[in-house]
Amino acid sequence: MYWVGLGLALVSAVAVNWAYAKEHDAAARLPRLSLREPVETVRTLLGTPAWLFAFGVESVGWLIYVVALHLSALALVQAVSASGIAVLAFVSSRGRVHLLPWRQRASVGIAFAGLVLLGFSLTGVHQSDRPPNAIGSIMWLASCAGAAVLLITVVPIGLPAARWGFAAGLFFAGGDISAKLVGYRGMWLAALVPLFILYGLGTTTLQGAFQRGGALTAAGIAELTTNAVPIAAGFVLFDEELPAGGQGVLQVAAFASLVISATLLARNR
Numbered sequence: 429m430y431w432v433g434l435g436l437a438l439v440s441a442v443a444v445n446w447a448y449a450k451e452h453d454a455a456a457r458l459p460r461l462s463l464r465e466p467v468e469t470v471r472t473l474l475g476t477p478a479w480l481f482a483f484g485v486e487s488v489g490w491l492i493y494v495v496a497l498h499l500s501a502l503a504l505v506q507a508v509s510a511s512g513i514a515v516l517a518f519v520s521s522r523g524r525v526h527l528l529p530w531r532q533r534a535s536v537g538i539a540f541a542g543l544v545l546l547g548f549s550l551t552g553v554h555q556s557d558r559p560p561n562a563i564g565s566i567m568w569l570a571s572c573a574g575a576a577v578l579l580i581t582v583v584p585i586g587l588p589a590a591r592w593g594f595a596a597g598l599f600f601a602g603g604d605i606s607a608k609l610v611g612y613r614g615m616w617l618a619a620l621v622p623l624f625i626l627y628g629l630g631t632t633t634l635q636g637a638f639q640r641g642g643a644l645t646a647a648g649i650a651e652l653t654t655n656a657v658p659i660a661a662g663f664v665l666f667d668e669e670l671p672a673g674g675q676g677v678l679q680v681a682a683f684a685s686l687v688i689s690a691t692l693l694a695r696n697r
Contacts, residue, residue, distance in 0.1 A: 433499025434508050436492050441512030443489030445651070447482040448634075449519035452643035454479035455635045462636075463580070469632055483631070490627075497604075498611050502662040506604070506655040510686050511543040513648055520643035532644050535692035539652070542685025545678045559612045560665035565605070568661055569622050572602035573629070580633065589641020590649050596637055597653025599630030604658045608666070648689075656686045 454476050455461070461469045473479050496505050517536045521528050525536075576598035579591050606623035609616045630650075637646035662668040671679060 433496045434504060436496040437500070437505045437508040438511060440489045440493035440496060441509045442515050443492065444486050444509075445512035445516040445647070446519055447486035447489065448516055448647035448651070449643050450482035451479055451486070451635065452520065452638040452647065454482065455638040458635075458639070460639060461632070463629075463632060466632065469635070473635065479635075493604075494607050494611075497608050501668050502605075502608050502658050502666055504662075506658045506662070507682055507686070508543065510539050510652060510655045510689070513539045513644075513651060513689065516647055516651070517644055520647075528644070531692045532648075535648065535689040538685045538692070539689040542682040542689070545682040545685070548675070548678050558667045559616065560609070560667075562615075564665055565609060565619075568605060568665060569602045569626070572598045572605075572657065573622075573626060576629070576633070580636070587641060587645065589637050589646040592633055592637035592640055593646040593649035594653055596630045596634035596646075597650040598657065599626045599633055600650065600654040601657035601661075603627040603630060604654060605661050605665070608658070652686050652689055656683070659683055659686070 455473075458472055458476060458479075461472065463469070473483075493505070493509070514536050517525055517528060517532065525533065576595040579595040579598070583591065603623050603626040606619040606626060609619035610623060634647065634650055637650065640646070
């Protein structure tokens with residue numbers, strides 16, 4: 429079942445990233461969306477059939493992802509999910525990946541190489557986790573949301589698409605951590621509240637990123653942030669451990685590839 433979880437994470441990554449590319453195409457044609465007018469933004473998005481269909485596919489992919497979280501460790505599920513950036517590059521370029529700027533092609537290659545390294549690091553390894561400290565979880569979720577709000581309201585630096593994508597990724601990361609918490613049941617079912625709030629904010633912010641730049645930059649930054657932050661949370665909050673020896677080195681290299689890939693996307697103009 430452990431490997432089934434990682435397989436489901438890969439299926440989820442394909443579905444979600446296909447949806448991201450299609451959402452970008454639909455959102456780019458809409459009037460400028462604003463978080464300050466959430467009702468109007470939601471009405472506009474739901475009234476766009478192409479966007480609504482893509483969002484439906486994304487939702488199915490997310491449900492598959494939730495199942496994967498119950499079967500495998502958070503850090504490893506997120507690392508597998510990073511492979512979806514290759515799907516995003518293929519769909520957003522309409523199959524003409526060779527026409528993408530070199531930074532984007534390099535970021536896709538690095539993310540895919542990280543997935544290969546992760547596969548080698550898992551051979552013969554069993555990963556486990558435990559319910560985290562409640563106060564630590566609240567602080568982690570609050571930090572994700574607070575940093576995202578600062579990025580889109582205060583921080584003026586960087587490419588707008590990358591900045592908004594980064595903020596969306598932080599919201600999604602908090603939602604992913606909340607989804608993991610809900611899986612422990614009991615008092616952790618209270619995490620359903622931040623789960624829906626953070627995913628809703630992440631979805632809206634991502635559409636704003638789509639209107640400010642290309643799909644690969646906006647959604648790529650969002651996705652890699654969504655992957656990297658819960659990976660860190662897996663070790664800090666959920667007491668997940670690296671395997672010993674060379675396998676641990678491979679796993680660290682796989683995680684580091686996410687940061688490098690995101691950096692290349694953020695610098696693309």
